[in-house]
Structures are given as structure tokens and as C-alpha cells.
Amino acid sequence: MNSTTVKKGVRDATVSRFDPGTVRSDFPALSVTVKGKPLVYLDNAATTHKPASVIEAITQFYSAENSNVHRGVHHLSELATEKFEESRRKVQRFLNATESSEIIFVRGTTEGINLAAQSYGGTVLRNGDNVVISAMEHHSNIVPWQIVCDRVGASLRVIPINRKGELLQEEFERLLDERTKIVALTHISNALGTVNPVQEMIRTAHDRKIPVLIDGAQAVAHGHVDVQELDCDFYAFSSHKMFGPTGIGVLYGKKELLESMPPYQGGGDMIKSVSFSKTMYADLPHKFEAGTPHIAGAIGLGAAIDYIGELAMEEVALHERRLVQDLTDALTDLPGVQIIGTATNKAGVVSFTIDGIHPHDIGTILNEDGIAVRTGQHCAQPVMDFFGIPATARASVALYNTTKDIQDLVAGVRHVQKVFH
Amino acid sequence: MNSTTVKKGVRDATVSRFDPGTVRSDFPALSVTVKGKPLVYLDNAATTHKPASVIEAITQFYSAENSNVHRGVHHLSELATEKFEESRRKVQRFLNATESSEIIFVRGTTEGINLAAQSYGGTVLRNGDNVVISAMEHHSNIVPWQIVCDRVGASLRVIPINRKGELLQEEFERLLDERTKIVALTHISNALGTVNPVQEMIRTAHDRKIPVLIDGAQAVAHGHVDVQELDCDFYAFSSHKMFGPTGIGVLYGKKELLESMPPYQGGGDMIKSVSFSKTMYADLPHKFEAGTPHIAGAIGLGAAIDYIGELAMEEVALHERRLVQDLTDALTDLPGVQIIGTATNKAGVVSFTIDGIHPHDIGTILNEDGIAVRTGQHCAQPVMDFFGIPATARASVALYNTTKDIQDLVAGVRHVQKVFH
Amino acid sequence: MSDLRSLYQEIILDHNKNPRNFGVLDDANRVIEGYNPLCGDRYTIYLKLEDDVIQEIKFSGVGCAISKASASVMTTVLKGKTVPEAEAWFEKFHALVTHPSGEDADGASLGKLAAFAGVSEFPARVKCATLAWHSLKGALRSSATSVSTE
Amino acid sequence: MSDLRSLYQEIILDHNKNPRNFGVLDDANRVIEGYNPLCGDRYTIYLKLEDDVIQEIKFSGVGCAISKASASVMTTVLKGKTVPEAEAWFEKFHALVTHPSGEDADGASLGKLAAFAGVSEFPARVKCATLAWHSLKGALRSSATSVSTE
Ligand SMILES: Cc1ncc(COP(=O)(O)O)c(C=O)c1O
Ligand SMILES: Cc1ncc(COP(=O)(O)O)c(C=O)c1O
Numbered sequence A, B: 001m002n003s004t005t006v007k008k009g010v011r012d013a014t015v016s017r018f019d020p021g022t023v024r025s026d027f028p029a030l031s032v033t034v035k036g037k038p039l040v041y042l043d044n045a046a047t048t049h050k051p052a053s054v055i056e057a058i059t060q061f062y063s064a065e066n067s068n069v070h071r072g073v074h075h076l077s078e079l080a081t082e083k084f085e086e087s088r089r090k091v092q093r094f095l096n097a098t099e100s101s102e103i104i105f106v107r108g109t110t111e112g113i114n115l116a117a118q119s120y121g122g123t124v125l126r127n128g129d130n131v132v133i134s135a136m137e138h139h140s141n142i143v144p145w146q147i148v149c150d151r152v153g154a155s156l157r158v159i160p161i162n163r164k165g166e167l168l169q170e171e172f173e174r175l176l177d178e179r180t181k182i183v184a185l186t187h188i189s190n191a192l193g194t195v196n197p198v199q200e201m202i203r204t205a206h207d208r209k210i211p212v213l214i215d216g217a218q219a220v221a222h223g224h225v226d227v228q229e230l231d232c233d234f235y236a237f238s239s240h241k242m243f244g245p246t247g248i249g250v251l252y253g254k255k256e257l258l259e260s261m262p263p264y265q266g267g268g269d270m271i272k273s274v275s276f277s278k279t280m281y282a283d284l285p286h287k288f289e290a291g292t293p294h295i296a297g298a299i300g301l302g303a304a305i306d307y308i309g310e311l312a313m314e315e316v317a318l319h320e321r322r323l324v325q326d327l328t329d330a331l332t333d334l335p336g337v338q339i340i341g342t343a344t345n346k347a348g349v350v351s352f353t354i355d356g357i358h359p360h361d362i363g364t365i366l367n368e369d370g371i372a373v374r375t376g377q378h379c380a381q382p383v384m385d386f387f388g389i390p391a392t393a394r395a396s397v398a399l400y401n402t403t404k405d406i407q408d409l410v411a412g413v414r415h416v417q418k419v420f421h
Numbered sequence C, D: 001m002s003d004l005r006s007l008y009q010e011i012i013l014d015h016n017k018n019p020r021n022f023g024v025l026d027d028a029n030r031v032i033e034g035y036n037p038l039c040g041d042r043y044t045i046y047l048k049l050e051d052d053v054i055q056e057i058k059f060s061g062v063g064c065a066i067s068k069a070s071a072s073v074m075t076t077v078l079k080g081k082t083v084p085e086a087e088a089w090f091e092k093f094h095a096l097v098t099h100p101s102g103e104d105a106d107g108a109s110l111g112k113l114a115a116f117a118g119v120s121e122f123p124a125r126v127k128c129a130t131l132a133w134h135s136l137k138g139a140l141r142s143s144a145t146s147v148s149t150e
Helices: A020-026 A052-065 A075-095 A109-124 A143-152 A169-175 A198-207 A255-260 A295-309 A313-333 A359-368 A381-387 A403-419 B020-026 B052-065 B075-095 B109-124 B143-152 B169-175 B198-207 B255-260 B295-309 B313-333 B359-368 B381-387 B403-419 C002-007 C010-017 C065-078 C083-098 C107-121 C123-141 D002-007 D010-017 D065-078 D083-098 D107-121 D123-141
Strands: A103-106 A130-134 A155-159 A180-186 A212-215 A234-238 A249-253 A271-274 A279-281 A337-340 A349-354 A374-376 A392-396 B103-106 B130-134 B155-159 B180-186 B212-215 B234-238 B249-253 B271-274 B279-281 B337-340 B349-354 B374-376 B392-396 C030-036 C041-050 C053-062 C146-148 D030-036 D041-050 D053-062 D146-148
Touching (some): A052 A295, A052 B052, A075 A103, A075 A249, A103 A109, A109 A143, A109 A180, A109 A212, A109 A234, A109 A249, A130 A143, A155 A169, A169 A198, A198 A212, A249 A255, A313 A337, A313 A349, A313 A403, A349 A403, A359 A374, A359 C002, A359 C123, A381 B271, B052 B295, B075 B103, B075 B295, B075 C123, B109 B180, B109 B212, B109 B234, B109 B249, B130 B143, B130 B169, B143 B155, B169 B198, B180 B198, B198 B212, B249 B255, B313 B349, B313 B403, B349 B403, B359 B374, B359 B392, B359 B403, B359 D002, B359 D065, B359 D123, C002 C107, C010 C065, C041 C065, C041 C123, C053 C065, C065 C083, C065 C107, C065 C123, C083 C107, C083 C123, C107 C123, D002 D107, D030 D123, D041 D123, D053 D065, D053 D083, D065 D107, D083 D107, D083 D123, D107 D123
Parallel strands (some): A130 A180, A180 A212, A212 A234, B130 B155, D030 D146
Antiparallel strands (some): A103 A249, A234 A249, A349 A392, A374 A392, B337 B349, B374 B392, D030 D041, D041 D053
């Protein structure tokens, strides 16, 4: 990024190595217009836009490298295999995993958690055991555990939150016991923006020899993740929320855990040998990747990691924190507006409500101004129940958002209030 | 397609509405060169190339329509949802399904069969029951059933084949009994090219009230599929084998069956309401589509269906049958070459071996001539065991292959024999 | 802005703020819950049906301005109507909010419902506008206790 | 064609057609199976190891020309060698087939193994060339009974 251009997005452009004004031009979708107005995209927690380099990597694959992987000796197949496995190594470096065989390609966070819940949870959980999750989990980190708990007769224990939207750490410790077989926690809450102290919580669980899965869906686009430093046992994320294509994501797992687990799906590429009486499964990571994988998706995710790798992620995180703070300050100043989720450590997300105006109506009116926010329960119904609200409007930022986007949103909120008098 | 241009690919160009010479230019990857020679791509059973219109649909999505689906009121989200659901309706029409809610988007054939095996098989199968499959199934239609059978104590029964690679129908009828809970059959064998008489076999099973899953991975690119006419209960296929993107595929299921089945994965979008004590699942098809789907993939698959829809598929099938026949005739004439799979009704695939030369070496040498074939067991190890061979070389055609491709392959096989004297 | 005003007409904002027939109907003989899982809108419709006539109708619940105003206006329109009349109103209303404005809708005959004509320009909001109506239809037809538009 | 000839050298074609030391070794004290699930190649290596010296070595199984010739040549090279010598040969061979031709490989010292120099131009075939060698290494090191290259 050009460090000398002075742009609105960075207050102190002279010392910054990251310029959101400049990166915007890398994302073709940011230049569409909505209702005749330039798009103000603040729905990044749902999905992010893709830089041209990611789109180009996909086009290049389908146009000149397309082939199936792993089983061919011909040129295109070797090329596709090499690119696919190179993406796995990129993910390994991105997460700082010990080995590339710890990187399992899945459809997304949801499938990653389902894989862990079925294959790991389904194996270790017995009648009377429990799984500890938190009150701010996305449905994707609730329902898979409910399903496996129901099957084996285990129960779900829920770490409560306070009114700021922070996990109660003493309660967490109290919930852990010798029947706790796994803890599953979100790194950053998609509904509240809370950044959980996962490293400390992992240590607490590990002191009791309990493994921990981290739902990283909202974390990977906003800062550096190091699975060895965290020492988490599983880490799941989605490509589409970090500037990569849809239909691909990752479940990282510690090698010894993955090796101990039975396969999740059966099919091609995940076996060593098959006969009708006996099947031997392949080594990691292939044991967990049955069938033709989303080859173009993995390659696109690799390109997204390359893209992020060129940016100074600490600067990005700082920039986003400023946007979140500015938006929080401006909305707090507006009468009748409540911020939902006021944790001390927040990233990416500002959820809010407006007195007497349903979030659905907020979303519709903002859309008329070209502003995209998400409205609803954000797949976190228990959070809504806790705060006693049906839904929120949620603005969520990514590295390409600018102070102007925030100003436009604040003006939009005023407009919403005006429409409803 | 232009019906007046005379091209090599069609013998009787004056009456044809389909011209493989012309369609070639729709597929960018067909013009790459390998080892300095123009690519001769005969590995279509592994994956097909993509027409420019499919690549363009994906680029267009990521560049100007990118958004998450189902939960947004803003413009891009509505657009993405509409395009995603429009693709579902395209699949519905493509398969002639009764309702679009019978179309479940999955990663591919493998995941589709795993879904059916776990959710349907896992629910109906009891200790002592059995599942009937055939001796020519792909691992993807063996291992998922083995896994569920192992779990519940059911057994796998295998319809044997004859030396031509045809299913023994009398044996099939003999295998069915009151403990048979499902029959799972491939429509077309990827290893042998055999087209199974699935419609008759479905009728036989239905006479005994046994539902049937059809693995359509090798069928959808080669001719018209009508699930109502077949009356199959499930039908699975992969987009990447029918000119669409990777990472997406379909499980069709009859509505009453799908409604009776528990969800497969848990997460966002597949629920009506969630609390920590109780979760209500969404209606079809969403019950089976947890998490953010592969939106760009579904849209790309829709574009592939549009592409196929513009061609006369009966002509395509005829054209491919001619290529398969020509190749079979030419290889049969070569001393030392054996065709594996000589069923009366074949489509798409010609598997062969050469005396004294391992298929792996055949593949390497053909690749030097720019010819891409697959060599190995084709994820059908039981078929290899039956014929007592370690592997085969497999040439598989798609609509864009021409007589010249077949001639090049035959010349390539001679070359292989020359290298080994 | 004109688009927005056509959606959020005064009458809709008014019914949203001051919903009519809002609350529980104690002697209802048909009760049905309508739910839109996409946005969390959730209403209960209470009917007192006698001799095929809607003697009483009330609703309770939460949701957006469109869904709430639609439920409110619906109750005012349907009170005292016969079941066939109510079903005819359902069809009229459905046509109004799903068809490009004006085409099928006969403004004059629609009365207060005409305020919802703007919804057809907002496809994502059609489900909001019809939630209460779909629930009503369920209540008239059957003994189902829950309806969802998704 | 010249690339191909560098892969399928006469010596390789010869060992493929007439593998040396092919068959079961009845008095073997180490037996290991090597398997490449990608192409189905499967070999068993039989060793008679005495006082750290490979007294006898044979192999059986099926696979492509490269893997079979490699196994065959390996047996001829290693008969009578000590375990450390065999491991040194493994390293030399591995370097030869994985490094761009000539760079690390010292043709003169390699003898018959030099015939496999062309493999490095065919990355997909490296696993074929090294399957028997990886199995051998497994057999020398441990009592494992199966090795797979994938
Ligand atoms: C007959 C058959 N079934 C299933 C599959 C598996 O398809 P996928 O790998 O796309 O899941 C294939 C393709 O390899 C196949 O040919
Ligand atoms: C915290 C969190 N977990 C899980 C998910 C599910 O991700 P996906 O839908 O990509 O599977 C999301 C995104 O919606 C999320 O924000």
C-alpha cells in the first residue's frame, strides 16, 4: 500500500503502511451502485467482498488449469493437485499450524464444527458427559453439539454473559468438571463483536485436560491467528468471510486428535483400500476429505491469504478498531439508539437497535440510501433472548471500509428516524 | 449450434443440430497446450471443463452481486438470494423434479450419498437389516453405506457382475428381501461405462416397497435425466462433472422422504428457532443446508444447466456413443489391447489395458503426446479385483470431444507400445 | 425517497404505532401462531368464528412495521366478514403486494389495504406484509397451530 | 520423445520385463509391504539381515515399470551391503530422483541407479521410483509391516 497518499480512511496517513482508500480499488464489488447510490457495504460479518486477485485465480484455474486432483498422472491433474496442496500449505502458514496435514478443507465453519462434533464428539461423548459452549455462540456452534449430545445422552452447558456481552469467567470455571469432554467457543461474536479471551480460557480448560474448539469465523479477517500460540485443539473458519470464495473453509485440528478420530464422510480419495468386507482409511488430511474437493475454492482461498499477507494486519486491526469506535461514539450520541454489545474488547461488529423501529425497517430504509447492514437475529437467537429483543441491526466492517462509510451510516440512521418521525 | 458448418466431429453435419467442433471454442481450457502439443482431453469422467459462460457467471457474482443469502434485506443480499434460488429451480427443471424444495445443494455426489446414508439410512436401518449395492459402485457409493451399516449392525449385499461388466438381474432380485431397507446403484459406471437399467431395477425394488438411490455422477453430462420418469427416491450428482464449478452438487430426494429425515448437519439457516434446550428445524430444503452455502457454485451450476439446455442432448448422446464405438473398434484392432467393460449399453467411458504395460506408464507416455486419460483404479477397487487387474487406463468423452481426439488417442496407444517395444 | 414513502405510508406508520385489535382474545375458538424465521417476526392471531362469520379477531406479537401494520389493518377489515369473504380478501391482498403496482390491484375496492401497494416494489418485504394473512388463512382452513413464511 | 527416453531407459525397460531377485524369500527375517494407494502399486520386500549385513534380498508384487524396475535394481545394488551403506544408497537415490537432474547426483558413483535420473523430470512418478526404497528403509529401521507413499 502506498504510504504517502493521504486518504480519509487513515487518520495518520504519514506513518501508516495500510491505506483503506487505496485497497478499495482492489475489490470490484465495492464500486456497484444501489438505488443509484454508491454501495456502502457494512455487512462484512455475513460475507466479505473478494479482491480481483481472488476472482482472477478462480478464472485462471477454470480457464487453463482445470482438472481433478490426486489421482491423475496427466499434466492438468498434476498442476491442479500441486495448486490445491499449495493452498493447504498457505493455510498452514496462515494459521501457523505445525503440519499441513492438520488442515482439513471443508465447506465452511459450519461443516468444520459438524465434523468435529460428529467425529470427535461422537466418539468421546458418553451418556452423562457434557459439552461447554457459551451464551453468545452462533447457531453453527450450538446445533451440531445439541445433535451429538441428544444422540449419546450428553448435555450442553452454557457459559453465561453479562449485560455488556462478556463471558463470565468464574462461571466458566465452575461449569468445567470431569465429565466435560470438550469446550466450544467463538473467538469473536458475530452478534455482539465481543473478542473472547480464548487463550486464557483454553489454558483453563487444558489445566483440566479438556480440549477446546474455537469458532474463528469472525476472527480470521481481522487480525493474526496463531493456533500454536492459542494452543487450541480445533479451529474452524470460512473462506468467504476473509475475502475468499464461497463453499470452502478449514477445520484445523491437532494431529494426534485428528489421527484418533474416525472419518466423517465416506467416498473417493479418503481410503487406502476398499473391499466390500473391509475398508482402510487414508492418512491425514485425506481421511477427512471424501469426494472431489472444492478445488477452485481452495485455490481462491490461497489467493485470499496471499492478499491478506501483503497487508500489515496490525494496521488493519487498528484501522477497524477506530471505525468501530467512531461508529459507537456517533450512535451513542443519537437519542433513541442503543448499542447491543459493549464489551471492553470488541472487533468488527456494531449491533444496535432504535426505539420504536424494528431492525427490519431500519435495514430497508438504509438500503434506499445504498447502505448494506444485516438485520435480524444473526443466527444467534439465544443472544437476542438474553437481551430481550427480537433482532438488531448490525454494521460490520472490513479492511476496505472508511470513515466515510461510517459517516454515511450515521446519516442513514438519522434518516431512518426521520421516516418514522 | 450452427447446423450448416461441416465439421469433422459430426459425420452427418447437414442434419445435425449439434456440432462438437464448434462447441469446443466455448471451453477456454481446451486450448491449452501440454508439452508443446494441443491438449487432447479424455478425462471427462474425472471432471469436465467449463464453458466461458459458467466462468463468467462466477466472475459476475463475485464482482457485482456478491453477498450472503437468505438473511439480508439489503440489495446485494436479495440479489444473491434470488440468483441462488433461481439456480435451485433450474436444477429442478433439469431433473424434472416436482418441487424445488426437493433439491438439496451439497458439495457433490459423495456428500449427497453420505447425507442420504446417514440421515435416511441411519434412521431406518436396524441390526440385521441390509443395504443392496452393486459390484460396480464407486467408493462414494460403497463406503458411506459401510459406515452406517457398521454402526447399526446392518450388512451390505452386492449385486454381482458378469465378465462384460453388466449387473446380474436375477441375482439382484434374489438379494432383495424384507430386511432390505434401501438399494443404492450407479446410473453409469465410471470404471466400465456400463449404463445400468435403473428404471427397471427401481421398479423391481419398488414392487417390494424398497426405496432406491441413484448415483448419477456419470449420467448427467451425457443425456436427459428425469427423476419422475425413473421414479427414483434419491438422485445424486456433482456439478464439476457436468461443466459446472467444483464444490457444488445436488441430492434430489422425494419430498415425503426428505421431510421424514432428521437434519444432517446443524448450523445457521437450517433452523426455525434455537434455544439451548430445544431447536426447531427449518422447512425443506433449508433443513439440509446448514451454514453459508456455496453460493457462487450454485449460480455457476445454474449457468452450466443453461449451457446444456441450449444443446440438443439427444444429439450429444449420439455423438458420444459414436466416439465410444469408434474408440472401442480401433483399440480392439490393436494387438495386446484389452477393453475392460464390454456391456451392450455403454456411455462415455472406455477402460483398457495393454499387455505388459502398466496403466501408470500408459498415462505418462500419453501425457507426453498431450493426451489426458486417467489411470488407476478409478475409485472402484472392487471392479479391479473382479477383473483381476491392478488398474486400467480410462478414456472418457464429453460433448466437446471429436473424432480427431479419438484418432490421437489411438496413435498415442501405438506410441506407448513402441516405447515398450 | 418517494419509493420509501410509498412503502411507509402514514397509515402504515400509524397502525404500527397504534395497532388496532392488539392483544389476547380470551374466548377465541381458533388461535394460530405465524412466524418468519428470517427476521424473527412472530404473531398470534385469535379468531372467534361463529356460523362461518368472523365475530371477533385480535392479534398479539412482535415484528416490523410492515408486518404489524398489515396484521392490524387486516383485523379491522375482516371483523364481521364471512369465511369466503375473508378468503377473497386474502387473494386481493396477495395480488396487491406481489404484482407490479396497479396491474391487478383495483385501488378503489381495496380501501385501507391499498396502503400496502408499495410493498410490491420491495420483494423482500412481501413476506412481512403477508405473514398475518397467511396465518389467518391457516386458522380458517384447519386446526394447525403454527404457520411459517420463509 | 527425448524426455520419455530419459525416463524409460533401456535398463529400466529390461528390469521391468525381467525383474531380478523377484519372488518370495523363504528364510527372510524382515518382510515389509509397500503400497501406493494412488496407483495401486503394491510390493513386498524380503530381507535376510545378519550382523547388520543384507545377506539376501528379494521382492514380489505388482506395479508400473518405474516402480518395478526400481525395486529390481535396488535388490541388485543392496545385496551384501551393510545397513549404514544401504541407508546411504537410499539418500543418494532419493536425491537423484527428487532434484533437478545433475545438480546433486554424481552419475559416476551411482552405477545402474543413474538410469533413474530422468524421473526427476516427472514429479508424479517420484513416488513410483521410491516406493521400494521407502519400504526397504522401513524394513531396516523397524518391525513395521506396511509402508505407504501417498
Ligand atoms: C459413479 C461416481 N460416483 C461418485 C463419484 C464421486 O463424485 P464426487 O467426487 O464429485 O463427489 C464419481 C466421481 O468420481 C463417480 O464417477
Ligand atoms: C461466529 C460465527 N460462527 C459460525 C458462522 C458460520 O459460518 P458459515 O455460514 O460460513 O459456515 C458464522 C457466520 O455466519 C459466524 O459468524
